[in-house]
Amino acid sequence: MKAMTYFLLIFITIFCLSNAYPNRIRTIRQTKVIATCHNFLGIVKCRDGSSILPTAKIQLWENDFPWDDLLHTEYLIPSKDLQMAKFAWNGCYNDGTFLGVPFANIEIYYKFTDVCFPGDTYIAKEVEIKRHRKMNVYVLNDGKADLEYFE
Numbered sequence: 001m002k003a004m005t006y007f008l009l010i011f012i013t014i015f016c017l018s019n020a021y022p023n024r025i026r027t028i029r030q031t032k033v034i035a036t037c038h039n040f041l042g043i044v045k046c047r048d049g050s051s052i053l054p055t056a057k058i059q060l061w062e063n064d065f066p067w068d069d070l071l072h073t074e075y076l077i078p079s080k081d082l083q084m085a086k087f088a089w090n091g092c093y094n095d096g097t098f099l100g101v102p103f104a105n106i107e108i109y110y111k112f113t114d115v116c117f118p119g120d121t122y123i124a125k126e127v128e129i130k131r132h133r134k135m136n137v138y139v140l141n142d143g144k145a146d147l148e149y150f151e
Helices: 002-019
Strands: 031-034 037-046 057-062 069-075 085-092 105-113 121-124 135-141 144-150
Touching: 069 085, 105 135, 121 135
Parallel strands: 037 135, 121 144
Antiparallel strands: 031 105, 037 085, 057 069, 057 105, 105 121, 135 144
C-alpha cells in the first residue's frame, strides 16, 4: 500500500510539472529517427518572399515527456540576396537510458526563430535526414515550416 502511495505521488508530481510549462511545444507528429549520428542540412526560405534576418536560428528539439529537450542551436547562413539561408551540421543524439538500457529512437523536430520577422517562430515536424540526393527546403509560413524538395 505504501508503494502505491509513492507511485501515485510521483505520477501526480510529474503530471503537474508537465502541465506547469504552458510554453513548451507539443506537436502532433515529429520525425522518429534512430538515436545515433546524422547529418542535418537544408535550405530555409520565407513563403512571402521576406528577406532572411541576420538573427535567424534553427533549433533541433527532442519531443520528450514531460517537456521537450533542446538538442542543438545554430544560426542560419543567409544567401547573398537574403532570399534563402542554409544550415548544415553533423550531430549525435540519444534519449538517454531506462534502467541502464538505451532508448533506440528519438522523436525530433526543428524550430526556426527570428527568420522572416523579428520574434517569429516556425515548427517543422518533418526532419529529413535520409534524402540527401535532393535538397531539403523548408518554406516558412503561418508558424509552420513545410518541407519541399529541389532536385
